[in-house]
Amino acid sequence: MNIQWYPGHMTKAKRAMKEDIKLIDLIIELVDARVPLSSRNPDIDELGAGKARIVLLNKSDLADERCNSAWETYFVAQGCHVVKVNSKSGAGLKQINGVVQEACKEKIERDRRRGILNRPVRAMVVGIPNVGKSTFINSFAGKACTKTGNRPGVTKGNQWIRLNKSLELLDTPGILWPKFEDQQVGIRLALIGSVNDEILNKDELAMELIRFLNEKYPRVLSEKYGIETEDALEALMQVAKAKACLAKGGELDLVKASNLLIDDFRSGKLGRMTLELPAQ
Numbered sequence: 419m420n421i422q423w424y425p426g427h428m429t430k431a432k433r434a435m436k437e438d439i440k441l442i443d444l445i446i447e448l449v450d451a452r453v454p455l456s457s458r459n460p461d462i463d464e465l466g467a468g469k470a471r472i473v474l475l476n477k478s479d480l481a482d483e484r485c486n487s488a489w490e491t492y493f494v495a496q497g498c499h500v501v502k503v504n505s506k507s508g509a510g511l512k513q514i515n516g517v518v519q520e521a522c523k524e525k526i527e528r529d530r531r532r533g534i535l536n537r538p539v540r541a542m543v544v545g546i547p548n549v550g551k552s553t554f555i556n557s558f559a560g561k562a563c564t565k566t567g568n569r570p571g572v573t574k575g576n577q578w579i580r581l582n583k584s585l586e587l588l589d590t591p592g593i594l595w596p597k598f599e600d601q602q603v604g605i606r607l608a609l610i611g612s613v614n615d616e617i618l619n620k621d622e623l624a625m626e627l628i629r630f631l632n633e634k635y636p637r638v639l640s641e642k643y644g645i646e647t648e649d650a651l652e653a654l655m656q657v658a659k660a661k662a663c664l665a666k667g668g669e670l671d672l673v674k675a676s677n678l679l680i681d682d683f684r685s686g687k688l689g690r691m692t693l694e695l696p697a698q
């Protein structure tokens with residue numbers, strides 16, 4: 419399957435992010451726990467050089483728990499601060515304040531030596547589309563937060579959310595563009611919903627999902643839809659039959675069946691699954 423996607427606003431977004439990054443001490447990078455590498459954009463390393471960084475394994479509730487632990491170990495070994503979170507339920511968010519202090523230890527110490535006490539850490543959330551940035555900001559900031567409004571020296575329009583006396587968050591996340599380094603990365607990003615669905619060939623994508631399930635979670639298709647075949651097209655046809663996905667005239671509607679299968683995967687109805695492991 420060939421996925422091509424060149425967001426027209428990419429250059430503008432990159433320029434805007436460069437400006438925003440000048441204002442902050444810490445980057446909170448959200449990745450999707452089901453595809454922690456594919457959902458990263460390595461450009462952030464260059465854009466955020468010299469800034470403290472925390473990686474959040476978001477949507478960890480949808481990913482395989484054993485794989486979450488493997489990814490946590492991987493990121494720690496890379497020298498990153500990492501927290502597993504579920505931004506929708508709020509699980510894991512409490513740990514973040516402590517990790518922020520740890521990640522920004524040097525900055526806090528530098529401030530202290532200069533006689534600056536209690537200057538809040540300023541952070542910005544970044545990530546590719548659909549990774550959960552807005553959900554995270556809303557959950558993390560909660561209802562108690564106050565928007566601090568425009569300030570001198572701050573790009574006009576930027577709002578800061580004061581989370582507590584030691585942390586402020588830029589209220590608009592930085593949108594990183596997905597990076598399709600190879601076809602597999604493109605397929606994984608499409609499966610998690612980070613590529614505009616309209617440009618995708620859904621039945622090809624569904625068959626990729628079926629191949630992945632057959633290899634990694636071989637019982638799932640038979641348990642969920644009563645399917646007992648290794649062949650991807652045949653399996654898709656069986657999903658269509660099992661779920662009565664029929665077009666006018668009574669023939670099987672494979673696009674409908676594909677959407678259903680992909681939605682069941684995305685929403686976690688097929689179970690908690692991770693599409694890639696550190697060793698890969």
Ligand code: G4P
Nearest residue numbers: 476477478503504505506546547548549550551552553554
């Ligand atoms: P973005 O700003 O990075 O583009 O992502 P956004 O917050 O809009 O989240 C994209 C989708 O992911 C939303 O679902 C959101 O609810 C869901 N989501 C975010 N974080 C988590 C998480 O940790 N776990 C789970 N399970 N889902 C998460 P949606 O289908 O677009 O909306 P809705 O169904 O919540 O209404």
